[in-house]
Amino acid sequence: MISLDDLKAMGRSLDGQILTTLDQDKEFKIEFVEEMGFIFTPVSSGKPRKHQFRYAQEVLKRYNETKSWHPRDYRDITRNASYVLPLIQLVEEKKRTRILRTPIIAGNWKMNTTVAEAVSLVMAMKDRLDAIKGVEKVVCPPFVSLVAVGEVLIGSSIAVGAQNMYSEEKGAYTGEVSALMLAGLCQYVILGHSERRGYFGETDEIVNKKIKAALKAGLKPIVCVGETLEENEGGKTGEVITRQVRAALDGLVSLENLVIAYEPIWAIGTGRAATEEQANTTIRLIRNVVGGLYGAAAQELRIQYGGSTNSANIAALMAQPEIDGALVGGASLKADEFVSMVKQTAQAKQRRR
Numbered sequence: 001m002i003s004l005d006d007l008k009a010m011g012r013s014l015d016g017q018i019l020t021t022l023d024q025d026k027e028f029k030i031e032f033v034e035e036m037g038f039i040f041t042p043v044s045s046g047k048p049r050k051h052q053f054r055y056a057q058e059v060l061k062r063y064n065e066t067k068s069w070h071p072r073d074y075r076d077i078t079r080n081a082s083y084v085l086p087l088i089q090l091v092e093e094k095k096r097t098r099i100l101r102t103p104i105i106a107g108n109w110k111m112n113t114t115v116a117e118a119v120s121l122v123m124a125m126k127d128r129l130d131a132i133k134g135v136e137k138v139v140c141p142p143f144v145s146l147v148a149v150g151e152v153l154i155g156s157s158i159a160v161g162a163q164n165m166y167s168e169e170k171g172a173y174t175g176e177v178s179a180l181m182l183a184g185l186c187q188y189v190i191l192g193h194s195e196r197r198g199y200f201g202e203t204d205e206i207v208n209k210k211i212k213a214a215l216k217a218g219l220k221p222i223v224c225v226g227e228t229l230e231e232n233e234g235g236k237t238g239e240v241i242t243r244q245v246r247a248a249l250d251g252l253v254s255l256e257n258l259v260i261a262y263e264p265i266w267a268i269g270t271g272r273a274a275t276e277e278q279a280n281t282t283i284r285l286i287r288n289v290v291g292g293l294y295g296a297a298a299q300e301l302r303i304q305y306g307g308s309t310n311s312a313n314i315a316a317l318m319a320q321p322e323i324d325g326a327l328v329g330g331a332s333l334k335a336d337e338f339v340s341m342v343k344q345t346a347q348a349k350q351r352r353r
């Protein structure tokens with residue numbers, strides 16, 4: 001049984017993308033309009049056709065009864081069946097294979113930008129980023145700029161994230177910031193970044209505590225894992241990553257709201273990104289580790305790659321099936337560069353659909 005909610009969720013994730021009819025005869029753009037329905041625009045004619053949810057509901061009812069893929073079997077309900085059926089098929093595929101993950105590109109600004117610079121930077125990319133569909137976009141400025149950046153982004157499709165937080169809710173922890181404090185200011189929080197682990201002594205155990213505190217406060221953690229150059233060259237990548245992932249997820253009942261970022265330490269800020277095959281292989285390994293713990297839900301978990309990504313290497317990385325986005329450092333401080341990366345991600349992932 002496919003519900004209208006399933007169909008809406010699929011429509012939302014495909015908003016702005018080009019699909020083909022089931023007979024592969026016609027390409028059309030799909031737009032999702034909350035409270036109304038879908039707008040299908042055949043590429044050949046360019047004439048938009050509205051398909052309201054009440055018709056979609058009728059189509060679904062018949063589809064659930066008959067399982068027919070022939071538009072003619074729905075002609076008495078709607079003339080748009082050839083456009084809505086591919087959407088139903090994608091929901092079926094997702095139910096079967098659960099592989100449709102919305103890519104997520106997050107910019108980790110690290111300890112860069114004053115408040116004024118942060119505002120200029122986000123203003124320089126806001127409209128262009130907002131216009132890109134099919135990719136979740138996140139910017140992670142320093143704590144002190146969260147409010148100002150969040151204000152610029154009100155009403156846009158761009159989310160805000162913090163770069164760290166402490167695991168306690170409140171109390172005598174001078175200089176620290178809690179999940180509760182962040183909850184009203186941002187949606188995401190990067191946790192366990194290798195710079196936090198390396199310079200500030202964060203252990204797997206601390207990272208696990210922070211993840212639990214973030215989830216409890218309604219924040220979505222972007223959890224970083226990654227091996228050192230020495231571990232990589234010593235053939236220890238699998239072992240290290242498995243340990244970090246297991247420890248990070250220890251005691252979590254669900255993967256909901258969680259994103260993992262695979263950031264090999266040797267690739268961060270070095271200009272030496274992992275090859276797309278390396279990144280894809282390690283991310284597949286992470287998914288397998290998570291699959292061992294959570295079963296099929298691992299297929300829905302988004303796993304990013306991070307480390308010297310830029311507008312020149314993003315397309316190849318995003319063409320890989322296991323890589324669901326990027327956590328971008330240096331390149332996220334340049335508006336044109338970051339916008340280009342998000343745009344290329346949308347294109348690469350659309351091609352794979």
Ligand code: 13P
Nearest residue numbers: 108268269307308329330
């Ligand atoms: P760079 O993209 O500058 O290598 O940084 C990656 C990173 O650490 C993102 O969190």
